[in-house]
Amino acid sequence: MSLGLLSLILLALAVFGYVLGRRKAVGQVEGDIRKLHSLPPFYGRITALLTAVPAFLLIAVWLLAQPLFLESKALSLINPAELPEGKSAELVMADVRRVANGLNMLAARGEDVTPLLASPSALKSALNDAGVVLETEPTPSTLAATAALRDAGKTSRLTMTVAALALALGGLAFGISRINPEYRARNATERFAMWLLMGSSLVAVLTTVGIVASLLFESIHFFRLYPASEFFFSTVWKPQFGGGSSLGILPLLWGTLYVSVIALVVAVPIGLMSAIYLAEYASKSTRAWVKPAIEILAGIPTIVYGLFALVTVGPLLRDYFASPLGLGNSSSSVMTAGLVMGIMVIPFVSSLSDDIINAVPQSLRDGSLGLGATPSETIKQVVIPAALPGIVGAVLLAASRAIGETMIVVMGAGAAAKLSLDPFEAMTTVTVKIVSQLTGDTEFASPETLVAFALGLTLFCLTLALNIVALVIVRKYREQYE
């Protein structure tokens, strides 16, 4: 039974539960609803909730967890002696999964797949036709594992459907059985809804747990294969397909910091000065259109900036600055990425600074102006010092954005890991390498792929630290004037 149909049936059961619950409650008091504890819809609602919610939760948990159980069974069928040179059982499992998915696809089209499982060559060509390309013919143990996986998948699907329906019917029966005029249906509904609300708010916590767990888990894997001291202190980044790679993070960190610094050098003066002008000088009508116009820059997707760097800014810098001055002839460079990223970051600096400057009490300005200072002297000597912690916070937040930015550097900064001071040279960053290591063709279990998780962990910690420092600074400052 397809997922869509199952969901529809469960929803229909819930509606049925609502009608039944409501009718039973009203029936028990012979239509005199004054004798009920709650209004009739509450009796329907609690029954419907008890019918649908546990069943849907079961399906969600089942779908997320079932591969764990299915694959352990199939994995045990793979004969270790048949493993190709240098391939782990997990890798063969990936093949098994692909073959099984391909077969399911064929079966869904109404083709008979049983004879295919008997002959590896026919299977390979049939799958190739269906768009699932296999490098080699599957070995007998792979085939056995595939068959087991498909069988287990079918059984699991069936069990899940039956279990979900049983749970729904059970919930329905339980809900109905509890209905009597004294039953506090309203309170029960509220309690149920409350648990649902609380459960939803756990999603945020679970996301963080998921991020940290996935990063940590695979990073530990990586550090088992590759020494941590090498990773953190080596100045060479040279991944190699055959193993023996040097995976030092320092050149990547250098590229990241270099690009971010250029971005901030562009964005901070422009952003801060626009914020000052908008907050202190601009008329209300100017402010009304200039502020949203600058904020458009923040709403433009980063892929747009990436393309801008790739086709416009990069060639421009190369043809008019770098080449004539003999500084290099690469269109992707630290300068390109930094400049474009600077444009992207302007609104982060300007919006936050604008808010903070506006929060400086007017009395401070009035005092300074009353003593005879010009507006610019007031700004420089009174407003900015008062707003400084907040502005620093804004700059740190902008820096964290710049460090975590991916698309601009992927398309504008280049791919060569270098420790160089020349801003017109192509360099690479942590985020670029996460993308290239995880979208490459290397084996998942190799250090060349797993290094991406260690890079991700470093990036996560770096941005988290910056954000926390920024938030602490901003919060501290806010307390001063409130």
Place this chain on the structure above:
Amino acid sequence: MTASAPLNPRAAHDTRASLLVQDPRTKARNATEKRFRAYGLTAIVVALLALVWLLISIFGNGLPAFKQTFITLPVTLDAAVLDKGGKRDPADLAKATTVAYGKLLAKSLEAEIAAKGLSLGAVKPKDLAKMISEESPATLRNQVLANPALIGTTITVNVLASGRIDGYYKGRVSLESAALDKNTSPEQLALADQLKTAGLLSTQINPGFLSMPDASDKRPEAAGLGVAIVGSIYMMFVVLVLALPIGVATSVYLEEFAPKNKFTDLIEVNIANLAAVPSIVYGILGLSIFINFAGLPQSAPIVGGLVLTLMTLPRIIIPTRAALKAVPPSIRDAALGIGASRLQTITHHVLPLAMPGILTGTIIGLAQALGETAPLLLIGMVAFVRDFPGVPPEGLFDPASALPVQIYNWTQRGDPGFVERASGAIIVLLVFLIAMNAVAIYFRRKFERRW
């Protein structure tokens, strides 16, 4: 009386002769003031110029993608070539490959050129086929397979010209560059000019850019955004269905029910942090949890949708909480006072009043999710997908592309025609974003209440 200190300390060095003339110090201070204002104004102008430059560059590169060079010519669908069995049997018809259709098109073009009295010039007949896109024979073949009755008749077809010819009319290819290019020649371009005067070749609006799937590396003229748009819509559907209820439920819990304790503090800190986590980290999360752990298929809109849901949640929760906070407590007190339960108070009064704010936040969150690229790269959405995904819910598990990823994909290809396609795709993306933001602004203007 000691006369050491003068009565007026400034009198000693006050050289001012008149109130009407500024002294040098005042002049300097006023000049600084003017300069400072000019800096501010310059900063704003620079920021706005950057925006304008960005938009001009994208639109300048991208607008040509919506137009395409077509060759219009009559083609006789010869039964002897296309249906050797003569029985219009679909299995027989399928035996005629695109190569046969390609030859047919080339022949028709040659005949048509002769009929119009044009000379081929130095173009060899075998190079004539190269002026037609490699995609066109396949399109014609599909048309015939769908309607076998066409065989034997003469139909007028509108076929795509090759990418180089198209580039010639868009200024990407010149006679000089064509001389160095093995895919075209100056003679072909000269012939194309003749065809244009004869009315065989024309530049028209290209609806295929929005409806066709992606095309291979050598056929930029045939590449379209169809699959990417469908994939993006599927993902936005998943995000809306999951993120809106979960986001609103979380916000309601935190704003209306949650007691102040360690647990709710933890949730709040979490949400604040999640909003600032770099998007690529969500990609890593999606790869290791949804694909490697839960075994969901790569390149599927459901995985993209789930990852984007997690990313969008904090962006929905933060404005939703602000909207809930803005509803005055007196409304809650009144509802509770006449006997409504807490949940009734919220569903009957607080949520409807906060709805404009919630919807605005949701739409803006969705718009951000729509343009997000980096996490999708890691979950395999960069794959080359030509088949449209099926109907949801099963279609959510089929491979698909997405708008921003398609753009990235096109920028990584060799043929310069794809830069135009990528910029055109960005225009499509920006149109979607502008539309969504316009709806959000409309909601805010129309329904927002100040208490």
